[in-house]
Every structure is written in structure tokens, then in C-alpha cells.
Amino acid sequence: MNSKFRYLAAVGLMVVTTPSACFAQGDIVIADFEGANYGTWKVEGTAFGAGPAKGSLPNQMSVEGFSGKGLANSYVGGDDSKGKLTLPPFAIERKFINFKIGGGKSEQLGIRLLVEGKTVRSATGTNERPGGSEALQWTNWDVSEFKGKSATLEIFDDKTGGWGHISVDNIIQSDTAKTVIPREREIVATEPWLLLPVKNGAPKRTIAVSVGGKELRNFNMELADGEPDWWARLDLSLWKGQKVLIKTSALPDDSKGLDQMYQSATMPDAATAYKEALRGQLRFSPRLGWLNDPNGMVYSQGEYHLYFQANPFGWAWDNMHWGHAVSPDMVHWTELPVAIYPHSAGDMVFSGSAIVDKNNTSGWKKGPNDLIVAAYTSTGRGECIAYSTDKGRTFTDFENNPVIKHKGEGRDPRLLWHEPTKQWVLVVWSQDDSWPVPSERGGIDFYTSPDLKKWTYQSRVGGYFECADLFELPLENGTKKWVLTAASSEYRIGTFDGKKFVPETPKLPGMQGRDYYAAQTFSHEPKGRYVQIGWFRTETRGMPFNQAMSIPSELKLKTTPEGPRLTWTPVPELESLRTQTHTLGAQSVFETGPNPLAGIKGDLFEIRAEFEPGTANNITFDVRGVPVSYNAAKSEISVGGFHASAPLQGGKQRLTIYVDRTGIEVYASDGLTFVPFNTNLKADDLDWGLTVTGGTAKFSKLDVYNLSSSWKTGAK
Ligand code: FRU
Numbered sequence: 001m002n003s004k005f006r007y008l009a010a011v012g013l014m015v016v017t018t019p020s021a022c023f024a025q026g027d028i029v030i031a032d033f034e035g036a037n038y039g040t041w042k043v044e045g046t047a048f049g050a051g052p053a054k055g056s057l058p059n060q061m062s063v064e065g066f067s068g069k070g071l072a073n074s075y076v077g078g079d080d081s082k083g084k085l086t087l088p089p090f091a092i093e094r095k096f097i098n099f100k101i102g103g104g105k106s107e108q109l110g111i112r113l114l115v116e117g118k119t120v121r122s123a124t125g126t127n128e129r130p131g132g133s134e135a136l137q138w139t140n141w142d143v144s145e146f147k148g149k150s151a152t153l154e155i156f157d158d159k160t161g162g163w164g165h166i167s168v169d170n171i172i173q174s175d176t177a178k179t180v181i182p183r184e185r186e187i188v189a190t191e192p193w194l195l196l197p198v199k200n201g202a203p204k205r206t207i208a209v210s211v212g213g214k215e216l217r218n219f220n221m222e223l224a225d226g227e228p229d230w231w232a233r234l235d236l237s238l239w240k241g242q243k244v245l246i247k248t249s250a251l252p253d254d255s256k257g258l259d260q261m262y263q264s265a266t267m268p269d270a271a272t273a274y275k276e277a278l279r280g281q282l283r284f285s286p287r288l289g290w291l292n293d294p295n296g297m298v299y300s301q302g303e304y305h306l307y308f309q310a311n312p313f314g315w316a317w318d319n320m321h322w323g324h325a326v327s328p329d330m331v332h333w334t335e336l337p338v339a340i341y342p343h344s345a346g347d348m349v350f351s352g353s354a355i356v357d358k359n360n361t362s363g364w365k366k367g368p369n370d371l372i373v374a375a376y377t378s379t380g381r382g383e384c385i386a387y388s389t390d391k392g393r394t395f396t397d398f399e400n401n402p403v404i405k406h407k408g409e410g411r412d413p414r415l416l417w418h419e420p421t422k423q424w425v426l427v428v429w430s431q432d433d434s435w436p437v438p439s440e441r442g443g444i445d446f447y448t449s450p451d452l453k454k455w456t457y458q459s460r461v462g463g464y465f466e467c468a469d470l471f472e473l474p475l476e477n478g479t480k481k482w483v484l485t486a487a488s489s490e491y492r493i494g495t496f497d498g499k500k501f502v503p504e505t506p507k508l509p510g511m512q513g514r515d516y517y518a519a520q521t522f523s524h525e526p527k528g529r530y531v532q533i534g535w536f537r538t539e540t541r542g543m544p545f546n547q548a549m550s551i552p553s554e555l556k557l558k559t560t561p562e563g564p565r566l567t568w569t570p571v572p573e574l575e576s577l578r579t580q581t582h583t584l585g586a587q588s589v590f591e592t593g594p595n596p597l598a599g600i601k602g603d604l605f606e607i608r609a610e611f612e613p614g615t616a617n618n619i620t621f622d623v624r625g626v627p628v629s630y631n632a633a634k635s636e637i638s639v640g641g642f643h644a645s646a647p648l649q650g651g652k653q654r655l656t657i658y659v660d661r662t663g664i665e666v667y668a669s670d671g672l673t674f675v676p677f678n679t680n681l682k683a684d685d686l687d688w689g690l691t692v693t694g695g696t697a698k699f700s701k702l703d704v705y706n707l708s709s710s711w712k713t714g715a716k
Pocket residue numbers: 292293309320350351352377411412466467487517518
């Protein structure tokens with residue numbers, strides 16, 4: 001069959017299927033809209049264009065559920081265009097006329113069947129986008145009473161404005177009625193997980209999960225109609241022994257997406273979990289699915305909690321939940337089940353923070369555990385509060401949520417206790433387009449509360465964007481200063497009286513690397529440290545997970561000739577990963593000299609170096625093919641070609657470099673310069689080198705450590 005529109009009217013009927021029905025005659029395809037034009041259909045107006053559409057048209061929401069590549073779609077020129085397709089007379093020869101239809105619901109649009117010039121049947125769309133896309137659904141007319149008669153068909157669009165378009169495909173005469181294929185399955189939850197097949201890049205479907213007639217989960221996923229790339233999992237453990245109804249939005253007729261879901265206590269990739277080629281070994285990443293910002297970082301009862309923006313059902317950003325992991329030391333992480341689920345369809349759980357309400361100011365404490373209280377952004381409601389009495393495993397939403405609603409956009413609440421005024425503080429980004437100074441329309445708002453429930457607006461500092469953090473740090477002389485920072489890691493130092501932040505510095509650059517974002521510090525760190533973890537934006541294609549966290553760094557304030565500045569220092573807990581130590585000792589390294597690191601190999605390692613550049617121009621560590629170089633003339637460090645200022649401290653450069661499979665963290669100038677750098681290191685380049693150009697550099701320390709993986713084996 002050539003590309004021409006395969007219209008088969010009375011002249012040349014094509015029998016496409018002979019299904020099992022014993023005496024049923026084969027189906028007759030009236031139109032499948034697979035050709036370049038509409039063939040014998042008469043085209044009037046502009047709405048249907050000159051030929052069938054290939055799926056969605058420009059500016060149209062996604063259209064799904066049609067077969068093959070083409071369909072009749074009246075969105076040409078948008079909703080306001082009008083038009084009609086008329087099929088010349090054909091004979092009605094079967095009991096049913098089946099077709100797929102979607103788009104607007106109106107008497108002014110649809111498809112109609114005319115017999116002897118009179119409309120005898122008609123149908124229109126649904127005004128619905130199940131799962132965010134307009135799905136064409138099977139419909140049928142019983143036309144047995146007209147058998148043998150001549151008829152015509154019209155697909156028409158006389159409607160302008162919203163939903164002023166219709167889509168039709170697969171018009172088929174048949175002795176069997178095609179109806180919407182039920183896309184639901186009921187299971188009895190027996191195993192901990194329902195495994196869901198994912199095909200990266202496949203059209204998104206909606207999955208709705210109900211228990212006891214109540215919809216409890218609703219998410220989008222790239223459901224694999226055939227062979228999956230990987231399996232996601234839905235936690236069934238809460239519903240053990242109960243009936244669980246799983247419904248999907250429209251799927252292609254032959255999709256196995258729903259049928260191939262199965263229950264299990266183990267994942268098919270358990271043997272390779274956490275050992276994948278692009279799995280960072282020194283840092284947290286989700287076992288499956290997508291991660292972005294760290295959330296709710298809080299220490300309680302021996303555990304560091306790391307919640308995180310998670311899409312458990314896809315490789316890319318969507319369906320934001322709060323994933324959850326715990327660690328005794330911020331280095332070795334164990335992932336736990338999702339802690340906060342979206343409240344309802346499309347109401348996602350965006351970033352936020354957590355604290356322990358030690359004095360039970362909220363009154364929510366029950367039992368012996370710490371009362372952990374989280375603040376998060378609900379995309380449908382505003383800033384919300386939730387609390388946990390089971391060591392942060394599950395959260396109860398505060399019944400009077402939202403506690404704060406912004407005029408415009410706003411998100412990512414950061415909670416803290418302000419001891420001098422004995423009250424809670426919430427800092428949160430919002431966009432206020434009525435603010436007089438344009439550069440300050442994005443800013444951080446300060447609210448206070450006695451009980452975490454009622455919040456009072458106090459003040460605002462302009463010139464910031466999402467994911468605020470606020471903490472107090474001492475200078476070397478013991479004077480304490482407040483630091484206000486946000487997602488980009490830029491910060492200001494100033495004073496804070498519990499209500500108002502008064503900056504004493506301009507905005508200062510924070511970390512100087514790439515792809516470190518939305519960092520947050522732990523609340524109640526037991527040693528009183530402010531330890532920061534950022535979203536380390538690695539891209540791990542081909543893996544069943546994507547993105548990772550940075551390693552933890554302690555933040556401190558340091559006095560410099562320019563004023564106080566933040567420093568980043570990797571936490572000493574990371575030293576527990578060291579396996580082999582190479583203490584290479586004080587030495588001079590010169591241009592024509594040997595490579596002091598020759599013979600040392602490995603994929604995970606830490607370098608600690610201290611040197612005076614002397615007469616050298618460049619001192620370069622070759623980190624498995626990525627150059628980390630100090631340029632003496634420019635007082636600059638470059639990591640994989642990315643440059644950052646790195647002044648000597650007391651005539652010396654001190655460098656700490658952590659090397660993982662998907663990136664490098666470089667600390668220079670005693671932590672004043674922090675360069676997180678993501679790059680997928682070559683698996684076959686395990687060599688390390690140190691070269692110097694231009695003269696001789698004098699190393700007072702050169703220590704290299706092989707590191708082990710922080711992951712425990714035995715994943716399910
Ligand atoms: C930052 C951010 C936050 C938001 C979250 C959504 O990366 O955009 O502002 O809460 O991600 O996932």
C-alpha cells in the first residue's frame with residue numbers, strides 16, 4: 001500500500017481482519033488517515049488542513065490513542081478554525097461502525113452519519129485529557145437497521161474558542177463493536193512492591209491506584225508497552241491483603257503496559273544494584289528513578305535524615321515525592337520507602353526542610369520518638385507542615401494546611417528554631433511582581449511562629465531565588481554571624497534578630513563549580529556543625545536512576561582581607577572510606593621529573609596536597625583523564641577546564657580532591673574555593689598523574705588514598 005490515503009469506499013473494500021467470530025465477515029476499513037492527503041473525502045474550511053495530522057499539531061496539547069501515524073485533527077490553525085470533511089456515499093455492510101474519537105465536546109463538533117440526507121448517528125469528543133493528553137477512545141454505532149443502504153460521513157468543526165477541535169481515526173465497519181478497552185486491573189497486595197515497566201522516552205500515561213474505592217496514588221510514567229528499559233516500583237506494603245485497583249489512561253490497543261506489571265519482593269536488577277557503571281560510590285543516589293534537591297535534612301536519634309525530591313516512577317523529573325534515606329554518618333546511606341506522597345493528582349510535594357520540635361511546641365508529640373516536623377511546598381496548596389512520630393518514616397499532614405499562601409509563586413520553606421526569641425522561623429522564596437525594585441522581586445520572606453502552626457509574616461530580603469537556607473556561624477574570634485543563601489549557593493552575611501535579616505555584605509559567590517544546586521544544611525547536627533549537601537547534577541544515561549547528591553561539606557566562616565567568607569570542608573566522616581594510603585611525603589616536583597603518582601591506580605580516591613608553587617606555572621593533577629590544575633600566575637584552579645579563583649593561603653595552596661565515577665569535588669584555598677564538577681569518568685582510565693610546568697613546585701604534603709564504596713551490598 002502506498003502512502004496515499006487508504007480510503008476504501010464501496011468501490012474497493014479492503015478486508016483487513018478476519019477475527020475469530022465464526023460467521024462474522026471481515027472488517028472494512030473506511031478510513032485510517034495514514035496517507036498524505038484525505039483522498040476522496042471532500043475538504044472544506046481550514047480546520048483539518050490539506051491532509052491528516054501526524055499526531056499533535058503546533059501548540060496543541062499532546063494527542064494520543066490514535067493508531068499508526070495519522071489522524072483527522074481539526075486543530076490546524078488552533079481552536080478557532082472551522083472546517084468539514086465529507087466522505088462520498090458508501091454502502092453500510094456491517095452491523096457496526098467503529099471509530100476512535102477525542103477532543104472537544106460540543107454539538108458544533110464531531111462526526112455524523114447521514115442516511116438519505118438525514119443525520120442518523122452522531123458523536124462528539126469528551127473535553128478531557130486523561131493523564132494530560134487528549135486520548136482518542138473507541139466508540140461505535142450500531143447501524144444494523146441501515147444495512148444495505150447508502151450513507152455518507154461528515155467530520156465537522158464549527159466551534160471556535162476552547163476545545164474547538166475534534167480528532168477522529170480508524171473508521172471501521174465491523175460485525176463486532178469496538179469499545180474502550182478497559183485499562184484497569186485489580187490485584188490483591190501480597191508482595192511488598194508492584195513492579196512497573198518503564199521505557200525511557202515513551203509517551204506518558206497516568207497510573208491511578210485505588211484501595212477501598214479511594215484513589216491513593218496518581219502519577220505519570222513512561223509506561224513500557226513492550227520490553228521495558230527498567231522496572232520502577234510502587235510500595236504495596238501499606239495495603240497488604242487488600243484489593244488494589246490499578247487504572248491507566250488510554251494505552252495503544254496492543255500495549256502490554258498494564259498486563260506486565262507484577263508483584264515482587266525483589267527487583268530484577270538486585271544483583272547489579274549500587275554497582276552500576278555510573279553509580280556514584282561516595283555519595284547518595286536513589287536506587288531507582290530521579291532525584292533533585294536535598295530536602296528535610298535533619299539529625300534525630302542517631303540518624304541523619306536525607307529526604308529528597310524524587311520521581312520514583314521515571315528517569316526524568318516528574319511526580320515530585322519526598323524520597324528518604326538515613327545514615328549514621330552522612331556517608332553510608334540506606335534508602336527507605338517514600339516518606340511524603342503527593343496529596344492528590346498533580347499536587348506535588350516540592351522542596352522543604354525538617355526540624356525536631358524538642359519542646360513539643362506543636363503538641364503533636366506521641367510516644368518516645370523525636371517529633372520531626374517538615375515544611376514543604378505543595379504545588380496545589382502552598383506551604384505545608386507535616387509531622388512524624390515514627391522516626392521520620394511517615395508523615396501526617398497538618399489539618400489546616402496550607403500555613404502560608406503566596407501572592408504569586410513561592411516555594412521551598414526552610415524551618416529553624418531561633419533560640420534568643422524562642423520561636424520558629426520559616427524562610428521561603430517568593431516572587432512579588434509588585435515590589436518596587438525589579439531586581440528584588442524574587443526574594444526571601446521571613447515568617448515566625450510559636451507552634452509551627454500559625455505563621456506571621458515579618459520581613460523580606462530581595463534578590464534571591466528558590467531553596468533558601470539560613471544559619472548562624474562563628475568567626476574565628478567567636479563573633480557569630482548569620483548567613484542567608486539559596487539554590488545557586490550565593491550568600492550574604494549579616495545579622496538576624498528573629499524577624500529581620502540585615503545584610504552586611506553584598507551577594508557573594510558560593511561554590512564555584514557546576515551543577516551543584518539547591519544545597520541545604522542539616523538541622524540539629526549533633527556536633528553543632530553546619531554540614532551542607534547539594535544536588536550534584538550528574539547525568540546517568542542508561543541507568544535505572546538519574547542524578548545524585550554531593551558529598552557532605554562542613555561550612556565555616558573565615559576572616560579574609562575582603563571580609564568574612566564561607567568555606568567548605570569535606571566532613572572527616574568520609575575518611576572511613578579510605579582503604580589504602582599512599583603518603584608520598586615532602587618533595588619537589590619539576591617539569592622534567594617523574595610522575596609522583598605513577599603506579600597508583602583506582603577509580604575512587606582522595607588527594608590531599610599542600611604546596612608552594614615556587615617557580616612552577618601550572619601544577620596539574622591528572623584525575624583519571626580530567627585535569628585539576630592550579631595556575632600560579634592567575635591564582636586560579638581549573639577543573640576539567642572550569643576556572644575558579646583560588647588564592648594562596650599563607651603562601652601555600654592546599655587542595656583536597658574527591659574523585660568518584662560521575663564527578664569530582666575539589667576544595668582549594670583552605671575551602672574558600674569549592675568546585676564540584678560533574679563528569680562521567682572513563683571506566684578504563686584508572687591512572688593518576690601529577691605534572692608541573694615552568695619550574696619547580698615544593699610539596700610539603702602529598703597524600704593519596706584509595707577509597708571504597710559507601711554502598712552496602714545485598715540490595716533487594
Ligand atoms: C529547585 C526546585 C525547587 C522545587 C523543586 C521541585 O531545584 O525547582 O525550587 O521545590 O526543585 O522539584
